[in-house]
Amino acid sequence: MAENTQNANNAQNTQEQDIGQLLKVRREKLANLQAAGKDPFVITKYNQTHHSSDAKAEYEELEKKLVGDRPAVNTEGMEEADARAAVKADYEEKRAIMDASPIHVSIAGRLMSKRVMGKASFGNVQDKLGNIQIYVSRDALGEESYGDFKKYDVGDIVGVEGYVFRTMMGEISIHAEKVTLLCKSLQILPEKYHGLTNTDVRYRQRYVDLIMNEEAKNTFIKRSKIISSIRRYLDEQGFMEVETPMLVANPGGAAARPFETHFNALDEDLKLRISLELYLKRLIVGGLERVYEIGRVFRNEGLDTRHNPEFTLMELYQAYTDYYGMMDLTENMFRHVTQEVLGTTTFKYGDIELDFGKPFERLTMTEAVKKYAGIDFDEVPDTEAAKKLAKEHHIEFEDFHTKGHILNLFFEEYCEDKLLQPTFIMDHPIEISPLTKKKPDDPSKVERFELFINGWEMCNAYSELNDPIDQRERFALQDANAAAGDEEAEHTDEDFLNALEVGMAPTGGIGYGIDRLTMLLTNSPAIRDVLLFPTLRSTT
Numbered sequence: 345m346a347e348n349t350q351n352a353n354n355a356q357n358t359q360e361q362d363i364g365q366l367l368k369v370r371r372e373k374l375a376n377l378q379a380a381g382k383d384p385f386v387i388t389k390y391n392q393t394h395h396s397s398d399a400k401a402e403y404e405e406l407e408k409k410l411v412g413d414r415p416a417v418n419t420e421g422m423e424e425a426d427a428r429a430a431v432k433a434d435y436e437e438k439r440a441i442m443d444a445s446p447i448h449v450s451i452a453g454r455l456m457s458k459r460v461m462g463k464a465s466f467g468n469v470q471d472k473l474g475n476i477q478i479y480v481s482r483d484a485l486g487e488e489s490y491g492d493f494k495k496y497d498v499g500d501i502v503g504v505e506g507y508v509f510r511t512m513m514g515e516i517s518i519h520a521e522k523v524t525l526l527c528k529s530l531q532i533l534p535e536k537y538h539g540l541t542n543t544d545v546r547y548r549q550r551y552v553d554l555i556m557n558e559e560a561k562n563t564f565i566k567r568s569k570i571i572s573s574i575r576r577y578l579d580e581q582g583f584m585e586v587e588t589p590m591l592v593a594n595p596g597g598a599a600a601r602p603f604e605t606h607f608n609a610l611d612e613d614l615k616l617r618i619s620l621e622l623y624l625k626r627l628i629v630g631g632l633e634r635v636y637e638i639g640r641v642f643r644n645e646g647l648d649t650r651h652n653p654e655f656t657l658m659e660l661y662q663a664y665t666d667y668y669g670m671m672d673l674t675e676n677m678f679r680h681v682t683q684e685v686l687g688t689t690t691f692k693y694g695d696i697e698l699d700f701g702k703p704f705e706r707l708t709m710t711e712a713v714k715k716y717a718g719i720d721f722d723e724v725p726d727t728e729a730a731k732k733l734a735k736e737h738h739i740e741f742e743d744f745h746t747k748g749h750i751l752n753l754f755f756e757e758y759c760e761d762k763l764l765q766p767t768f769i770m771d772h773p774i775e776i777s778p779l780t781k782k783k784p785d786d787p788s789k790v791e792r793f794e795l796f797i798n799g800w801e802m803c804n805a806y807s808e809l810n811d812p813i814d815q816r817e818r819f820a821l822q823d824a825n826a827a828a829g830d831e832e833a834e835h836t837d838e839d840f841l842n843a844l845e846v847g848m849a850p851t852g853g854i855g856y857g858i859d860r861l862t863m864l865l866t867n868s869p870a871i872r873d874v875l876l877f878p879t880l881r882s883t884t
Contacts, residue, residue: 597621748773
């Protein structure tokens with residue numbers, strides 16, 4: 345055993361020495377370039393006319409026009425040598441036709457592979473939209489430039505000018521007429537065929553992850569499309585995008601612990617926002633009627649596959665509608681975004697096929713608990729009876745919890761993981777909804793819904809409370825909960841109450857977690873996979 349350990353340590357030391365030597369060689373190459381007046385770091389710009397996919401598409405279009413109707417060479421019955429000769433002759437004829445109308449391009453990207461073959465070499469250049477093969481020859485570049493190219497390393501960033509052609513093997517490539525070193529890479533990329541597989545390194549060095557893992561890059565391109573699609577949809581519905589403060593004296597709008605900081609200039613303690621809600625409602629008071637914000641919020645909570653302490657939230661508020669209006673908007677928007685981004689409303693997350701094309705199911709929280717736990721909370725008379733039920737079902741609760749809190753605990757325990765297809769859970773207990781209008785026919789419940797998909801809460805929506813007297817009473821209850829030890833309770837916000845006293849129209853509001861939606865639409869198992877730079881424990 346000791347001998348095996350020693351051998352492993354020796355192998356690791358040898359590998360580290362080899363890497364150290366390779367890194368030293370790269371720095372020496374840079375020094376030589378600089379000494380020869382070819383320092384790549386003095387270059388400030390490059391004329392990039394095409395991306396890889398643009399060059400390929402343009403060539404294919406021209407090829408279809410010039411030789412698309414040319415019949416394939418028939419080698420049936422030929423000897424092998426004659427067949428090869430016929431195929432080569434056909435290729436050269438087509439090549440001559442295409443080369444007579446050359447497509448000149450100038451691309452730029454990272455050199456991902458290089459194969460030197462004496463007087464000619466092949467390489468592969470990767471850019472934002474894909475990759476393309478380059479053919480580099482001494483005859484086209486000249487002795488000195490070709491010699492420089494042979495010394496380039498995988499990872500270097502290059503500019504390539506030339507014309508597009510198709511190789512005899514059928515690969516669309518660029519025949520380089522000039523290659524410019526734009527940036528010398530002093531580090532070594534992971535080995536091509538194994539890529540970057542260590543998840544911790546992928547999250548910490550996302551820049552390498554994006555280079556090596558096409559799937560990761562596509563995830564973040566898709567994330568951008570999701571946000572753009574949401575913006576377009578809301579803009580078309582007459583909503584106005586706004587921005588509200590991140591540093592606040594009194595964070596509200598959610599049940600969460602805030603991060604705290606100190607503002608030196610004013611010598612005041614401030615907190616990072618946990619929600620976008622209260623400032624957006626102030627804008628409804630101001631008469632803007634339809635507003636939304638997509639922005640970061642910060643909650644001092646744990647890390648897991650669906651939680652990161654900073655995440656992206658989209659909240660919107662619409663005057664003169666209620667939570668039913670928010671349900672219709674949500675269902676239509678989720679369907680629209682999925683169709684626009686994926687090209688379909690039916691897709692798979694893991695082993696589950698999700699269907700956004702069908703009408704979303706609607707259940708009250710009480711109906712859901714009755715359906716999945718077999719308990720009708722409308723028949724539970726009071727808090728004492730609810731706590732007794734909780735004890736019988738081994739559900740933990742706090743001393744300050746009331747019947748409504750315990751209904752929610754039953755829902756979390758028995759229902760959430762059953763809600764795979766899109767389902768609106770409506771009419772929450774008032775105790776867990778301090779900013780929501782009461783149901784006129786049942787003041788123990790509020791006009792609120794949450795959308796669940798794949799067992800995840802995807803959004804939260806209300807008929808917003810606009811009665812300042814009721815709101816003050818709700819804040820007082822939250823203050824009492826905070827005094828009793830609830831670290832996630834809200835606190836009275838006097839300026840917000842003043843805004844409500846000025847008068848807020850009947851309003852529907854909703855908050856969407858952008859990260860979880862992105863997880864669904866990209867089939868990503870963890871929130872860190874859809875955050876470019878997730879929160880990680882410091883390595884120092």
